[in-house]
Amino acid sequence: MAFQRVGILNIGEMGYHWARLLASHGVEVLTCSKGRSEVTCRRAENAGVRSVPSLASLVSQSDLIVSVVIPSAAKRVASKVAKALLKVEKKDFIYLDANAISPMTAREMGREFARTQAGLVDGAIIGSATRLNQGAVVYVSGPEAGRVRALEQFGFSVRVLGGDVGQASAFKIVYAGLTKGLQGLFVELLVGARKLGLLDEILGRYEESFPGLVQKVGQSIVGLPVHAARRAEEMVELRRTFRHHGLQPVVVPSVGKLLRAIGDLKAGSASETGTRKGSLAETVELFFQMGLLQDQRPGKVVKSAGGIETNTREGV
Ligand SMILES: NC(=O)c1ccc[n+]([C@@H]2O[C@H](COP(=O)([O-])OP(=O)(O)OC[C@H]3O[C@@H](n4cnc5c(N)ncnc54)[C@H](OP(=O)(O)O)[C@@H]3O)[C@@H](O)[C@H]2O)c1
Numbered sequence: 001m002a003f004q005r006v007g008i009l010n011i012g013e014m015g016y017h018w019a020r021l022l023a024s025h026g027v028e029v030l031t032c033s034k035g036r037s038e039v040t041c042r043r044a045e046n047a048g049v050r051s052v053p054s055l056a057s058l059v060s061q062s063d064l065i066v067s068v069v070i071p072s073a074a075k076r077v078a079s080k081v082a083k084a085l086l087k088v089e090k091k092d093f094i095y096l097d098a099n100a101i102s103p104m105t106a107r108e109m110g111r112e113f114a115r116t117q118a119g120l121v122d123g124a125i126i127g128s129a130t131r132l133n134q135g136a137v138v139y140v141s142g143p144e145a146g147r148v149r150a151l152e153q154f155g156f157s158v159r160v161l162g163g164d165v166g167q168a169s170a171f172k173i174v175y176a177g178l179t180k181g182l183q184g185l186f187v188e189l190l191v192g193a194r195k196l197g198l199l200d201e202i203l204g205r206y207e208e209s210f211p212g213l214v215q216k217v218g219q220s221i222v223g224l225p226v227h228a229a230r231r232a233e234e235m236v237e238l239r240r241t242f243r244h245h246g247l248q249p250v251v252v253p254s255v256g257k258l259l260r261a262i263g264d265l266k267a268g269s270a271s272e273t274g275t276r277k278g279s280l281a282e283t284v285e286l287f288f289q290m291g292l293l294q295d296q297r298p299g300k301v302v303k304s305a306g307g308i309e310t311n312t313r314e315g316v
Pocket residue numbers: 009010011012013014015035036037038039040068069070071073077098099100125126127128129130227230270
């Protein structure tokens with residue numbers, strides 16, 4: 001099955017790059033931007049995506065719908081598409097959920113789609129949105145996963161993980177723990193290094209000890225001003241997955257908390273063309289200046305034996 005018309009929900013950073021790659025291979029790309037932000041609507045225009053007025057219209061005009069939203073919205077979006085499918089009685093159609101969600105959420109979607117005549121494929125994208133045809137891989141699982149291989153003719157790399165819905169999500173969510181964990185650890189250490197006045201020295205030493213790591217993790221830290229809240233949601237999904245399987249994660253919730261704190265800074269605004277700006281040093285400086293990790297509690301004034309007063313926050 002070759003996909004001639006592909007629906008994308010929604011045109012965020014990842015959706016933008018999917019749309020561009022598909023369009024460059026002659027595929028017509030559609031979306032339904034109803035209710036979405038101005039920046040998402042602009043990105044759709046900039047990517048040359050045709051916006052249709054309703055999900056029913058999107059479903060009836062597409063051979064494949066790809067969901068690239070935020071983890072907390074993935075199930076709701078899938079549910080709306082499943083309802084639209086029932087309404088238009090569409091057959092021979094694939095819904096690819098490519099969000100970083102727990103395998104439990106993916107299986108819930110699978111049960112909802114079982115009532116339709118369409119196939120749900122559990123998916124996960126590993127790699128940057130900007131490098132979709134240069135190293136990124138779309139992992140898929142589920143009974144119909146093999147059909148997504150048709151995307152390879154448009155420059156995507158597709159790997160089938162197995163025949164069960166949930167396999168691709170489990171794989172991605174554990175992988176996401178590493179990338180977000182490294183980002184969280186780096187941000188915390190580099191803000192600390194900035195405070196101690198040794199940022200350049202420590203970055204140089206990290207590079208000597210772990211060649212390539214600073215650049216690799218740094219690239220994703222640059223995206224945090226815009227994407228931290230979404231990445232924090234991925235850590236919620238990972239924590240839920242481990243808990244569901246009887247594990248008590250320790251590091252993952254802390255990473256989620258730090259990413260949420262970065263998201264709360266509202267330090268960046270989303271690009272209309274799916275691009276990222278800034279360097280690692282600029283991003284660390286931004287977080288530092290915005291007070292990330294700063295202890296807001298007032299210090300206690302203590303008197304030493306010699307009568308000297310010291311604020312506990314400054315006097316160490
Ligand atoms: N960006 C990457 O490099 C990358 C890499 C690997 C995997 N991914 C995966 O791709 C997915 C999207 O990431 P992204 O970077 O494109 O995120 P993004 O830039 O934040 O875009 C998210 C999109 O989802 C829409 N959205 C938010 N809440 C929604 C809701 N309740 N219902 C429907 N749509 C909603 C947003 O619209 P509004 O503007 O209206 O909020 C926006 O268009 C994620 O699941 C992520 O794990 C991304």
